[in-house]
């Protein structure tokens with residue numbers, strides 16, 4: 001309960017909410033495991049070399065970290081290596097736009113860049129999305145407040161999840 005009271009809703013938490021509620025709980029309770037080092041290295045390399053001329057990893061309030069911002073065209077960018085959990089990526093970027101609006105910064109759009117797939121996904125924030133995110137944040141607070149992690153359910157993403165050993169081995 002104490003944790004929920006001083007909760008910062010990070011972009012990663014919003015992402016995990018859409019991927020797996022159990023993952024969200026484990027992450028929010030600072031339970032972590034080393035991910036496969038090759039996966040981590042690939043992610044860093046893609047981000048570093050695909051967009052090397054831009055300012056990267058813009059940390060706002062230690063709550064959201066935007067991969068890079070195109071200020072001229074008012075676009076925030078998120079770089080991902082795979083689109084396997086695209087819905088979660090989209091909501092993460094919608095949350096960045098929502099968070100910026102709450103800070104008085106409006107008029108931005110989002111873009112998810114998949115350099116390895118040569119794919120770009122545009123992201124915008126609607127009124128409906130704002131209402132959904134209000135509810136998502138409330139639900140995140142409720143999940144994080146639980147005494148124990150939510151029950152595990154096997155899904156395709158489990159095999160590439162850093163908690164796989166913890167949940168299933």
Ligand code: SF4
Pocket residue numbers: 019020021022023026152153154155157158159161162163164167168
């Ligand atoms: S391994 Fe599967 S059930 Fe466990 S936290 Fe990851 S996604 Fe959730």
